[in-house]
Every structure is written in structure tokens, then in C-alpha cells.
Amino acid sequence: MDKRLPMLTIIVPCFNEEEVLPETIKQLTGLMNELCEEKLIGKHSRILFVDDGSTDRTWMMIAMESVRNQFVTGIKLARNVGHQKAxxxxxxxxxxxxxxxxxxxxxxxxxxxxxxxxMKNYHEGYEIVYGVRKRRDTDSFFKRTTAQGFYRMMKKLGIDLVYNHADFRLLSKRALDELARYPENNLFLRGILPLLGFRSTKVFYDRKERLAGKTKYPLRKMISFALDGLTSFSVRPIRFITILGIILFSVSILLGSFTIFNHAIFGLNGTVLSLWVLGSLQLIALGTVGEYIGKIFIEVKNRPKYAVEIDLFTKSMVERLDRKMDESYFLKYKS
Incomplete structure (x- = not known):
């Protein structure tokens, strides 16, 4: 290995990506060759595909490519654990x-x-480089509006996020070592990385349309992801409930006093309405508290986040080539 040049690993999480994977491998392989030619990375750099429990031919394609492409390697997780854990x-x-x-x-x-x-920013001494979208023109109106609302809400809650940054970034070895010290199971990497505190910068780019396949982040997962980010980094929702309770208590005293002097206005209908309002608020409060308790429950058990079924990353190219004639290896992990 050329000690003057850094060894880069490009990490690509995959879940049922057989439609787009050939083009992904082609483009990333071409990029790695260019980076080597321009002396930005060492020749032993790798593309690490992480198969997150795919049920299609994704892993077989990764494994087969690893025996003919010097850059490609991969690990197969034993089951689907989600994008952030993968x-x-x-x-x-x-x-x-x-x-x-x-x-x-x-x-x-x-x-x-x-x-x-x-890579140029890395050579200039930056430990973390964030890829930031210039605009969100490729998103639907709903997704664009909700995403912008999410970032604004997180900012008001005091959570330090890089605006319009997803999971396209560079981390130095030192940043990776520091990230490994965060043992939490409720992962929200976009919130954790700014906490590392290393020298960072941003690179702006235009996001493209998806080449093939379907998005792996439908509305249900987007809401779950937003809740994870909110409850993993702020206790302000709990404090908001306390403040809301104090306000409602004050209002109830005023309404109670008014009802005593004007019972004719606030009869049965007023009572039923107040029960509905207060009951709904109680359910919201219990749900919010329960969300935090659920996260405590998961963290206390401290279960492993994932299990690696197959690891090609630690194998040398010679060891991978030895598998070339073993068709049963690929057939065994076809699905």
C-alpha cells in the first residue's frame, strides 16, 4: 500500500437493489479508477456494499462482482435491520x-x-465532509414541505442538524473511531455526527432522480425516522407537555369561575366538550411519555444492533478468487 495516499472505503447500504446495482457498481468503479489516477486515494481502496437482509439477487450480485472487481467487497447482514444500522x-x-x-x-x-x-477537502485537513443538496426540486411537494418543516422544528428544539444533508458524507478514521464510542440503539446519525466536533465542511450538489427501483423510505418510515431524531436528542416535548398542563390548569380555573357565575352558558355540552379536549391531551401526553420510555427499554436491554452473516471485506482478493469456481457459494446465498 502506498503510504502517501489514503485508503478510502465507499460504503453503500443495499436492500433489494438488484435493478440499480449494476449501474451503481459501474459508476463507482469508474470513479475509484479516476481517484487512483489523480493520486487522491491509494490503490487498495474499496467499495463496501452492505446487504441489509435483501430478499432478491442483491447479495449474489455483490458476491460475484467481488471476485472479478478489485474494488468491490461486501458484508451480508443476517436480517434486515434498517438503513441507519446497516x-x-x-x-x-x-x-x-x-x-x-x-x-x-x-x-x-x-x-x-x-x-x-x-477527497480534496479531506486532503486539506477536514475530518467530516457533508454532502448538502442545493435544492429539493426532485422531491414531491409533500416530501419537500415536510422535510423543510422537520429541519426547522429540529432547529427550534436546539438539535444541531446540517440542513438538507442526508447520509452522503465523508468521515475520517478519527471520526469513525469516535463514532464507535456511541453505543445507542436508537440511531440518528445525522444528529450524532455534529456532536463529534471535528473540523468539518460542506459540499453542495444537485440531487438526481432515482435510476430504478422504488424508494426504501415510504411515509411510514419517514415518520418513524423523524420521531427517532426528535426523541433521541431532545426532552423538550416532555417539557412542552408540562408547560401545556400548567396553561390548561390556569384556563380551567378561569372557566370554572366563569361557569359558577354563568351556568346557563356552560351546561352539559360544555362539559362533554371539555372531557373530549382534556382526554385527547392526556392521550397525547401519555403517548409522548411512552415514546421515551420505549426508547429507555430498548437501550437498557443493550441488544446487538446487527449480526454479520458473511464478511468479504476482511478477505483478500486471492481468497475471494478461490471462490470463483465454487458455484454453490453463490447459489446458497442467492436470496
């Missing part, structure tokens, strides 16, 4: 053999060409 698995595996790591989604909506700018 990404963390890639980070923790990459830190064993790299000087820096770049994460990018398999759908190629993030601009692959921007990775050159990432």
Missing part, C-alpha cells in the same frame, strides 16, 4: 482498514462526481 455496520467494518470512509445510497441520487470534492 450504515453503522459499514462504518464500523470500514474503520478496520481505511483512512476515511464515504457513505452513499445505492440508488445513485447523490452525485457520485462530488466524491472527488470530498
Amino acid at each position: 450504515l453503522l455496520a459499514g462504518y464500523l467494518k470500514a474503520r478496520e482498514k481505511c483512512d476515511c470512509a464515504i457513505s452513499i445510497d445505492a440508488d445513485l441520487q447523490d452525485d457520485v462526481g462530488v466524491i472527488k470534492e470530498f
Whole structure:
């Protein structure tokens, strides 16, 4: 290995990406060759595909490509654990053999060409480089509006997020080592990384349309992701409930006094309405508290976040080539 050049690992989480994977491999392989030619990375750099329990041919395609492409390697998780945990698995595996790591989604909506700018910033001494979208023109009106509302809400709650940044970023070895010290199960990497405190910068780019396949983040997962981010980094929702309770208590005293003097106005209908309002608020309060208690329950058990079924990353190219004639290896993990 050329000690003057950093060893890069590009981490690509995958879940049922067989439609887009050939083009992803093609573009990233071409990029790695260019980066090597321009002396931005060492020749032993790798593309690490993390198969997050796919049920299609994704893993077979990764495994077969690993025996003919010097850059491609991968790990297969034993089951689907979700994008954030699969990404963390890639980070923790990459830190064993790299000087820096770049994460990018398999759908190629993030601009692959921007990775050159990432590496140039790394050579200038930046430990974290965030890929930030210039605009959200490719999103639907609903997704664009809700995403912008989410970032504004998080900012008001005092949570430090990089606006319009997803999971397209570079982390140095030192940043990866520090990230490994965060043991929490309720992962929200976009909130954790700004806490590391290392020297960081941003690279702006235009996001593209998805080449093929379907999004792995439908509305249900987007809401769950937003709740994880909110409850993992702020207790202000709990404080808001306390403040709301104080306000409602004050209002109830005023209304109670008014009812005593004017019972004719606030009869049965007023009573029923107040029961509905207060009952709804109580359910909201219990749900919010329950969300935090549920997260405490998960953290206290401290179960492993994922299990690696197959690890090609730690294998040398020679060891991978030895599998070339073993067709049963690929057939066994076809699905």
C-alpha cells in the first residue's frame, strides 16, 4: 500500500437493489479508477456494499462482482435491520482498514462526481465532509414541505442538524473511531455526527432522480425516522407537555369561575366538550411519555444492533478468487 495516499472505503447500504446495482457498481468503479489516477486515494481502496437482509439477487450480485472487481467487497447482514444500522455496520467494518470512509445510497441520487470534492477537502485537513443538496426540486411537494418543516422544528428544539444533508458524507478514521464510542440503539446519525466536533465542511450538489427501483423510505418510515431524531436528542416535548398542563390548569380555573357565575352558558355540552379536549391531551401526553420510555427499554436491554452473516471485506482478493469456481457459494446465498 502506498503510504502517501489514503485508503478510502465507499460504503453503500443495499436492500433489494438488484435493478440499480449494476449501474451503481459501474459508476463507482469508474470513479475509484479516476481517484487512483489523480493520486487522491491509494490503490487498495474499496467499495463496501452492505446487504441489509435483501430478499432478491442483491447479495449474489455483490458476491460475484467481488471476485472479478478489485474494488468491490461486501458484508451480508443476517436480517434486515434498517438503513441507519446497516450504515453503522459499514462504518464500523470500514474503520478496520481505511483512512476515511464515504457513505452513499445505492440508488445513485447523490452525485457520485462530488466524491472527488470530498477527497480534496479531506486532503486539506477536514475530518467530516457533508454532502448538502442545493435544492429539493426532485422531491414531491409533500416530501419537500415536510422535510423543510422537520429541519426547522429540529432547529427550534436546539438539535444541531446540517440542513438538507442526508447520509452522503465523508468521515475520517478519527471520526469513525469516535463514532464507535456511541453505543445507542436508537440511531440518528445525522444528529450524532455534529456532536463529534471535528473540523468539518460542506459540499453542495444537485440531487438526481432515482435510476430504478422504488424508494426504501415510504411515509411510514419517514415518520418513524423523524420521531427517532426528535426523541433521541431532545426532552423538550416532555417539557412542552408540562408547560401545556400548567396553561390548561390556569384556563380551567378561569372557566370554572366563569361557569359558577354563568351556568346557563356552560351546561352539559360544555362539559362533554371539555372531557373530549382534556382526554385527547392526556392521550397525547401519555403517548409522548411512552415514546421515551420505549426508547429507555430498548437501550437498557443493550441488544446487538446487527449480526454479520458473511464478511468479504476482511478477505483478500486471492481468497475471494478461490471462490470463483465454487458455484454453490453463490447459489446458497442467492436470496
